[in-house]
Amino acid sequence: MDTELVELETGSRRFTDLTDAIRSFCAGREDGLCHVFVPHATAGLAVMELGSGSDEDLDRLIDELMPRDGRYAHRHGSAGHGADHLVPAIVSPSLVLPVGSGEVLLGTWQSVVLVDTNADNPRRQVRLSFLGDH
């Protein structure tokens, strides 16, 4: 297995497109599976369309499902931070993608998105691993 820890500048953005980083990591390989893993407790990975309004819609859905108010037992840092810690239970931080001849076999409208609602951490890591033929 080949593995690599990618450093990201996420700033205060909730959504960061990982598609290009994953395509670069897989380029030149043969057939196999690419595993994407976020080693943080307030983030997840979504496979979805970007740039057509759906990121804005997901932004709102997250706040509807996990409102940023004082209801959480986990309370420290920013207001509503307890909500951040529920995100990975709903949007898993682990994702597997199929790779064929070094190409990530995503559908036309699919991007891989890091979902991280915790604006207090502007730098994040993602671990990419490839297991397959070589």
Added chain:
Amino acid sequence: MDTELVELETGSRRFTDLTDAIRSFCAGREDGLCHVFVPHATAGLAVMELGSGSDEDLDRLIDELMPRDGRYAHRHGSAGHGADHLVPAIVSPSLVLPVGSGEVLLGTWQSVVLVDTNADNPRRQVRLSFLGDH
């Protein structure tokens, strides 16, 4: 790795049972992991019991969590289509299953279900891949 793209007639159904197709793909293999991936931006994969009312319950839960109304920034096609694009953020389009001696090691009450709320696409694809001993 062995991989295959399966063509499905999903019609306007929200739920399509993939269990038999996955069992057939794995039959005759040895030990390994079967990866299931939907290359579409409005669909996900659930492992759940079918035929006991839970599909009807999931149908309603999806509409409760992501109501089909005019709230979405992503708006084109059928009314509430923006909701379809949020489904894969909650129900991931990527799933890994354990395989032992060519048998998919699901529990007694588990089926693998394609969840696709977008009734405008009656034909769908699912990619099955096997990585393991051979």
Added chain:
Amino acid sequence: MDTELVELETGSRRFTDLTDAIRSFCAGREDGLCHVFVPHATAGLAVMELGSGSDEDLDRLIDELMPRDGRYAHRHGSAGHGADHLVPAIVSPSLVLPVGSGEVLLGTWQSVVLVDTNADNPRRQVRLSFLGDH
């Protein structure tokens, strides 16, 4: 691939920490992927922080999203049991983790948690599988 079925006493607890069992299973191996799978239809796997209030918060979120009342078509056993059968559609029973030199590469605040809201089954199984270099 190496695989093992782990028996758990979950009692009536909704959350059971699997981190130590997974670390033990992976210890002494090389680089690869560890697959965790729950062969039950009312359970899922979350990667999250434990012991800081977030388990209590997830407990409440599950009941907010899937209230334990009479709304379900799947109805038998305890009141609200239909809700248990929706849990795996939202919190998947399948999870893949990266392993490096026999160490599970979780982040500092991440634990692997079996989420099982069905209090009627005090004993559960989890299948652990390792695929990688050896």
